[in-house]
Amino acid sequence: MKLNEIQLTNPYLSLPQECHDRVEPSPLVKPFLIHANEAVAKMLDIDADELQTENFVKLINGEYQADGTESFAMCYAGHQFGHFVPRLGDGRAINIGTINGLHLQLKGAGQTKYSRSGDGRAVLRSSIREYLMSEAMHGLGIETTRALAIIGSEHKVYREDWERGSIVLRVSPSWVRFGTFEYFAHKKKYKELESLADYAIAESYPHLIDEPNKYLHFFTEVVGKTARLMAQWQAVGFNHGVMNTDNMSIAGLSIDYGPYAFLDDYDFNNICNHTDQYGRYSFGNQPNIGEWNLRALMAALSPLVGMDNMQKSIEHYGRLYTREYLYQMGRKLGLEIVTKEDTDLIKHMLGALQELNIDYTLFFRTLSRYDGDRTEILKLGLYHTPMNDWLDAYDKRLEQNERSAADRHATMLQANPKYVLKNYMLQEAIDEAQKGNFKVVDELFQIAQDPYAEHPGFERWAGVTPEAFKNRKLSCSS
Ligand code: AMP
Ligand code: MG
Numbered sequence: 001m002k003l004n005e006i007q008l009t010n011p012y013l014s015l016p017q018e019c020h021d022r023v024e025p026s027p028l029v030k031p032f033l034i035h036a037n038e039a040v041a042k043m044l045d046i047d048a049d050e051l052q053t054e055n056f057v058k059l060i061n062g063e064y065q066a067d068g069t070e071s072f073a074m075c076y077a078g079h080q081f082g083h084f085v086p087r088l089g090d091g092r093a094i095n096i097g098t099i100n101g102l103h104l105q106l107k108g109a110g111q112t113k114y115s116r117s118g119d120g121r122a123v124l125r126s127s128i129r130e131y132l133m134s135e136a137m138h139g140l141g142i143e144t145t146r147a148l149a150i151i152g153s154e155h156k157v158y159r160e161d162w163e164r165g166s167i168v169l170r171v172s173p174s175w176v177r178f179g180t181f182e183y184f185a186h187k188k189k190y191k192e193l194e195s196l197a198d199y200a201i202a203e204s205y206p207h208l209i210d211e212p213n214k215y216l217h218f219f220t221e222v223v224g225k226t227a228r229l230m231a232q233w234q235a236v237g238f239n240h241g242v243m244n245t246d247n248m249s250i251a252g253l254s255i256d257y258g259p260y261a262f263l264d265d266y267d268f269n270n271i272c273n274h275t276d277q278y279g280r281y282s283f284g285n286q287p288n289i290g291e292w293n294l295r296a297l298m299a300a301l302s303p304l305v306g307m308d309n310m311q312k313s314i315e316h317y318g319r320l321y322t323r324e325y326l327y328q329m330g331r332k333l334g335l336e337i338v339t340k341e342d343t344d345l346i347k348h349m350l351g352a353l354q355e356l357n358i359d360y361t362l363f364f365r366t367l368s369r370y371d372g373d374r375t376e377i378l379k380l381g382l383y384h385t386p387m388n389d390w391l392d393a394y395d396k397r398l399e400q401n402e403r404s405a406a407d408r409h410a411t412m413l414q415a416n417p418k419y420v421l422k423n424y425m426l427q428e429a430i431d432e433a434q435k436g437n438f439k440v441v442d443e444l445f446q447i448a449q450d451p452y453a454e455h456p457g458f459e460r461w462a463g464v465t466p467e468a469f470k471n472r473k474l475s476c477s478s
Contacts (some may be wrong), residue, residue: 001045003055008068008097008104012175015199016192018184020072025062025094026110026120028153028165033057034128034438035445036149037135040171044099044148051149060151060169062094062109071096073112077186078179078246079296081280086186088179088246089114092122095175103175104148108167121157125430127166128441130257132429134170136421136448137254142232144254145172150441152433160475164434172253176200178297179246185300197304204251215304220313223294225252227320230290235328237263237360237420239283241273241474245293259474262420264465266353266360272423274473287325291317331415332364333394334408336401345397352390356381359464361420368412371405417451418462424469425461 012020036051050056058064062071073090080088094109107130108122122130127150137144148169155165176196184193201208201218208214208221229252233240239261240247240254247256261272268284276282281289294317298310329346330338353363358380366376374391378384401408421444429440447458 001047001050003046003050003053003059003064003066006046006066006068006099008066008070008099010068010070010072010097011203012074012095012098012103012199013070013072015195018075018189018192019180019196020074020095021089021113022070022072023094023110023112024071025096025106027058027061027063028108028151028155028167030154031057031061031063031151031167032153033060034150034152034166034433035131035441037147037445039449040146040148043146044102044104044171046148056149057151060106060149060167061153062096062106062167066097069096073114074175074180075114075183076177076179076246077183078177078244079182079293080244080246081276082292084182084186085246086183087114089183091115091118092120093170101173102171103173105170105172105175106167107170108165119157121155121165122167123157123159123163124152124166124433125163126258127168128430128433129260129426130170131168132421132426132441132444132448133257133260134254135445136451137238139449139451140236140417140420142236142238142254143229143252145170145249147171172249172251172255174200174204174249174251174253175255176203176250177246177255178248178250178293178300179244180250181297181300182245185303188303190303193300194304197301200250213305213309215301216306216309216313219298219301219305219310220316222250222252222297223313223317224320226290226294227287227317228252228324229254230287231321231324231328233286234283234325235332236417237266237283239263239270239272239281240286241276241281243281243286243289243293245296248293248297250297261471261474262422263360264422264424264470265357266350266363267471268350268354270471272473274475276473287321290321332412333397334368334401334412334415335397336403342397345393348390348393352381352386355386356383361417362462362464364412364416365418365462368416369409371409414452418454419447419451419458421448422465422469423472423474424465427469 055064071094075089077086078088091114093105093107095105111120131147131150150168153165157165208217241259249255259273270283271279326338432440
């Protein structure tokens with residue numbers, strides 16, 4: 001499809017007026033393309049050669065309006081660091097319409113009714129982080145929003161200093177957040193709350209449309225999806241950093257990439273968000289926060305569903321989380337069948353990684369080739385005894401595996417990425433991009449798309465993080 005053949009629809013606008021606000025994007029000055037995602041273009045049926053056209057840059061910049069464009073911002077509320085904020089919303093994201101069930105949104109396209117004191121802009125560094133990380137999550141097999149393209153500009157945007165404005169065209173099958181429900185519940189607008197629940201069910205849980213008790217089933221499924229997402233984040237070593245309820249997707253997607261981090265050396269207590277003084281959103285606390293956020297959603301849905309019933313659903317959260325986490329870790333360890341008895345093996349391993357400050361990703365990739373010779377694994381930590389003790393337990397456990405070592409290696413190499421986008425890597429891409437060189441953005445994009453492949457040309461991204469850059473915190477200012 002050519003850009004002039006696009007026909008956008010706007011299903012969200014069928015919701016009551018209180019749910020959205022019509023707003024036009026404010027284009028950036030002198031926009032230029034930094035990167036476009038052909039895989040996402042394909043999902044949208046947009047021809048690959050259209051991505052190199054001037055109109056494409058204009059589309060991302062909100063200057064070229066595809067047929068059917070009706071741009072709007074969505075409102076939502078949210079618990080930020082545990083405190084309720086009744087009115088947030090798309091302060092700098094402007095929705096332009098939907099293709100093939102994917103909603104297109106321009107992040108950084110100017111102010112909306114929900115901007116509060118913000119300028120509606122996104123700077124280059126935060127846009128690069130969002131663009132690359134959403135692709136990396138997808139490459140890792142974790143459900144996430146995606147992005148069609150990123151543009152830079154000469155538009156001046158002030159943060160701690162003057163920076164350049166940028167826009168990412170994000171796409172997602174859902175932009176509804178836990179906080180969207182909290183917004184209407186808090187205002188006691190129960191009709192709108194019900195319409196929103198019906199909308200979210202039709203959009204993300206269509207098999208529930210005709211179910212009796214559909215709102216209860218809906219909540220139950222959100223519990224399951226959230227438990228799964230948390231387990232996937234923990235297994236891959238992803239620290240989101242800002243798990244406010246407005247950053248929690250009702251469809252169980254990873255959304256709103258801010259000061260996130262992939263673990264460098266394994267650290268259960270890792271905090272990646274500079275403003276997270278008490279570690280509310282630390283790596284190890286994420287599964288608990290997932291449940292806390294579900295309880296906030298539960299309160300918001302209570303005008304539609306009895307609390308007692310939802311209480312029963314949420315009581316399964318811990319079990320669902322543990323089951324999924326065990327499954328994920330079993331795959332990473334190459335175990336054919338994983339049971340609760342393996343919990344000790346996993347805890348033992350994490351204890352050794354923590355004690356020895358071992359790189360989380362590199363450890364599993366190295367373990368994926370383990371054949372009894374411990375040399376490569378022992379090299380990862382300074383002291384050998386804790387790792388030798390764990391490997392003794394692992395060797396014993398592997399005796400119960402029926403599959404051959406070669407089979408185990410092959411499956412583990414598909415479960416343990418060689419590459420994750422650590423912050424020091426993203427920083428290099430950003431530093432180069434600030435100088436007008438987007439080669440590293442493209443390199444990281446390539447490894448993000450297929451992080452389990454070897455990519456011999458990109459070996460330098462597969463090692464331990466340089467000491468000075470390990471486990472650093474990032475500021476929220478973006
Ligand atoms: P975040 O922490 O990025 O999830 O953002 C929290 C809230 O602040 C959301 O409602 C955002 O839309 C809004 N926001 C963040 N940055 C800006 C900005 N530069 N201008 C306007 N609103 C913003
Ligand atoms: Mg957000």
